Amino acid sequence: MHLYDQQHIKIYNSLSGQKEPFKSITEGYVGMYVCGPTVYSNVHLGNVRTFMSFDMVFRYLKHLGYKVRYVRNITDAGHLENDADAGEDKITKKARLEQIEPMEVVQRYTVDFHNILSIFNFLPPSIEPTATGHIIEQIELISTIIKNGFAYEVNGSVYFDVHKFNETNDYGKLSKRKLDDLIHNTRELDGQSDKKNPQDFALWKKAEPQHIMRWPSPWSDGFPGWHLECTAMSTKYLGDRFDIHGGGMDLKFPHHECEIAQNEAAKGQSPVNYWMHANMLHLNGQRMSKSTGNTVNPDELLSGDNKFFSKAYSPSVIRFFNAQSSYRSVLDLTDDGLLASEKGFHRLMDAINLLDSISSTSTSTLNVSEWKQNCYDAMNDDFNSPILIAHLFDAAKYINQIKDGKASITSEDLKLLKQTMYAFTFDVLGLQNESKKESGTDKLSAAVDILIKLRQEARANKDFALSDKIRDELAEAGIQLKDGKEGTTFTTN
Known part of the structure; x- marks a missing residue:
């Protein structure tokens, strides 16, 4: 018997607006798709928060014994500025x-994305498809939607006919928006004259002469619409209907709404059983914004090189901070909040480190089996990591009481306590025991590795002043960097 037969999850489904019992389409298997990054810049900390939340979901489903196919795409074409149907492709x-090839942009920021997620101890997805690798599937999907009467071609571009679709379907059911309200609140914009209605969205865009990224199609040399990419890739690898689709709250409309419409227009059925949306990350009580300067990159948070925080924070402390809030709640990133999380994280790790040194007795003063089920109950309730952490702190308090001789535990319960603490802390929450992992030279190596990655990214971004500064200041501290064919290594004086 698998754990998933004993533990029954409820997931908040954005489509229904309530928690629903989770039942996978195929017993023992879960198909999960999460919208990945558009790789035209360094990964945003808000995106990291979203992917971190779904990494925890992925980890818990695997912990329960599900065989999970986790698909998270890379958008490397077709995503226009301001998520519109007109304007310039972001890449x-x-x-x-920068006067470089678009695929150089894609490569640079895909590498950055993977580096950052690796630092934060993410599990890699099962499949990481790219939009440019699935142009044929997207063209076939457009042809099917046109054939079914829900799209039209104008001057080489193809648009989804939202009004025609809404005659027999419910466009807006995910975001709870009515088409009549959308019509009322829409103003005519330049570049939309080809559309029958402003609410229609692009499935294929004819490339202007200066547009570099283009592919041949039955309608024109052009590129796919952003919404179409996820529909094509999710159904290719997970089937016409799959279990979970995740992403940030900001993608609910129009991106995910359009995904549903495309699937229903092409396949005649809604694509997903459970829609999950992670909420936004704020900085000091306000939305992050490049235009106002109220933003911080993951690198800056890890290195401490920023104007918002008093010190650098480790990847596990940041993960712990994230897990102390529900994925569906707005999370406010503050220095006080991170300092408190750092203290809590070290208190938890200190208790876990004591587990190897405490002695068992003939009786237990804690019902460990009941406590263990409380941990599962928390995660079963829509992945409620804050409640799980509260239970882990209950165990930490108990461990310290045992050490001080104020509580007792049998050898069997001690084994169960240790297994459960390790499973939820490291396997499910994805935290790392830094006091063990990075003692002595390991700690120095980890710190220098982070600086080497920051230097590599600075060089890739042609910020040679920062690259030289990192190298020179490390040299002043007695750490010499050596660049070679196999990468950068270091020695200490």
Whole structure:
């Protein structure tokens, strides 16, 4: 018997607006798709929060014994500025500004994305498809939607006919928006004259002469619409209907709404059983914004090189801070909050480190089996990591009482306590025991590795002043960097 037969999860389904018992389409298997990054810049800390939440979901489902196919895409074409149907492709714009090939932009920021997620101890997805690798599937999908009467071609571009679709379907059911309200609140914009209605969205865009990224299609040399990419990739690898689709709250409309419409128009059925949305990350009580300067990158948070925080914070402390809030809640990133999380994280690790040194007795003063089930109950309730952490702190308090001779535990319960603490702390929450992992030279190596990665990214971004500064200041501290064919290594004086 698997754990998933004994533990019954409830998931808050954005489509129904309530928690629903989770039942996978195929027993023992889960198909999960999460919208990945558009790789035209360094990964945003808000995106990291979203992916961190779904990494925890992935980890818990695997812990329960499910065989999970986790698909998280890379958007490397077709995502226009301001999520619109007009304007310039974000990747093409970056390539034009830096006078490099679009795929150089894609490669640079895909590497950055993977580096950051590796630092935060993410599990890699089962499949990481790219939009440019699935142009054929997208063209076939458009052809099917046109054939079914829900799209039209104008001057080489193809648009989804939202009004025609809404005659027999419910466009807006995920975001709880009515088409009549959307019509009322829509103003005519330049570049939308080809559309029958402003609410229609692009499935294929004809490329202007200056547009670098383009592919041949039955309608024109052009590129796919952003919404279409996820529909094509999710159904290719997970089937026409799959278990979980996740992403940030900001993607609910129009991106996910359009995904549902495309699937229903092409396949005649809704694609997903459970829609999950992670909420936003704020900084000091306000939304993060590049235009106002109220933003911080993951690198800056890890290195302490920023104007918002008093010190650098480790990846596990940041993960712990994230897990202390529900994935569906707005999370406010503050220095006080991170300092408190750092103290709590070390208190938890100190208790776990005591587990190897405490002695068992003939009786237990804690019902460990009941406590263990409380941990499962928390995660079963829509992955309620804050409540799970509260139970882990209950155990930490108990461990310290045993050490001080104020509580007792049998050898069997001690084994169960240790197994459960390790499972939820390290396997499910994805934390790392830094006091063990990074003692002595290991701690120095981990710190220098982070600086080496920051230097590599600075060089990739042609910020040679920062790259040289990292190398020179490490040299002043007695740490010499050596660049070679196999990468950068270091020695200490």
